[in-house]
Amino acid sequence: MAKPQYDGPWRRIRLRVLERDGYRCQIVGPKCRHNADQVDHIIAIENGGSWWDESNLRASCGPCNNGRAKGAERWRRTKTRITLVLGPPGSDLAEHVAARRGEHDLVIDYDLIARSLGADGPLDVGDPLHRAVMAARNALIGSLKRGETTASRAWITSTNPKAESMFPWHSVELVDPGREVVLQANLEACRPARWATLVDEWYSTRQPTTSQASPSREWWAD
Numbered sequence: 001m002a003k004p005q006y007d008g009p010w011r012r013i014r015l016r017v018l019e020r021d022g023y024r025c026q027i028v029g030p031k032c033r034h035n036a037d038q039v040d041h042i043i044a045i046e047n048g049g050s051w052w053d054e055s056n057l058r059a060s061c062g063p064c065n066n067g068r069a070k071g072a073e074r075w076r077r078t079k080t081r082i083t084l085v086l087g088p089p090g091s092d093l094a095e096h097v098a099a100r101r102g103e104h105d106l107v108i109d110y111d112l113i114a115r116s117l118g119a120d121g122p123l124d125v126g127d128p129l130h131r132a133v134m135a136a137r138n139a140l141i142g143s144l145k146r147g148e149t150t151a152s153r154a155w156i157t158s159t160n161p162k163a164e165s166m167f168p169w170h171s172v173e174l175v176d177p178g179r180e181v182v183l184q185a186n187l188e189a190c191r192p193a194r195w196a197t198l199v200d201e202w203y204s205t206r207q208p209t210t211s212q213a214s215p216s217r218e219w220w221a222d
């Protein structure tokens, strides 16, 4: 499908959208410059989005708008707002999401998938079900990355300390109950001893130089 020209009414519409959004980038991707000088189509034309309708337009900075063009970054051109929820192994990320999610939100959470596949407790990596859970989770994340989901909001939970570099996201929420609390939770859930090592890894990766006294917020303040 040929795209309409960037002329005629486009200039006026473009200016109206930039002013409406206060010249602030509405995408806020990982490399966001925040000051917007471009206008982005929220739902791409090839996915049936309107070229002219202002409700399908939003102010965008260059890095965010250009990042969307790449195949691997197609998630940026969908209307789905993705929240990445991070925490150490043993933090209750599903509970955090459950308290905030909307009825039609897509939730991609290891424990929820495991339960739906029949697990009745924590899985170790050697459990045959673990691979099935990972396959389902990867398939869901893959469809998010390709911009195929129609949910207006999606949540991805992860206990990987480097999750931001692995998954698509628009915003990050950190769930950090503290090292002692998660170690105790893992004991109570009868998780394998290996989990304590994962907890240590998480904390040392997230906070290489300071103690847990630092508020977690500082990691993500912009």
Ligand SMILES: [Zn+2]
Pocket: 025, 026, 027, 028, 029, 031, 032, 033, 034, 060, 061, 062, 063, 064, 065
């Ligand atoms: Zn931006």
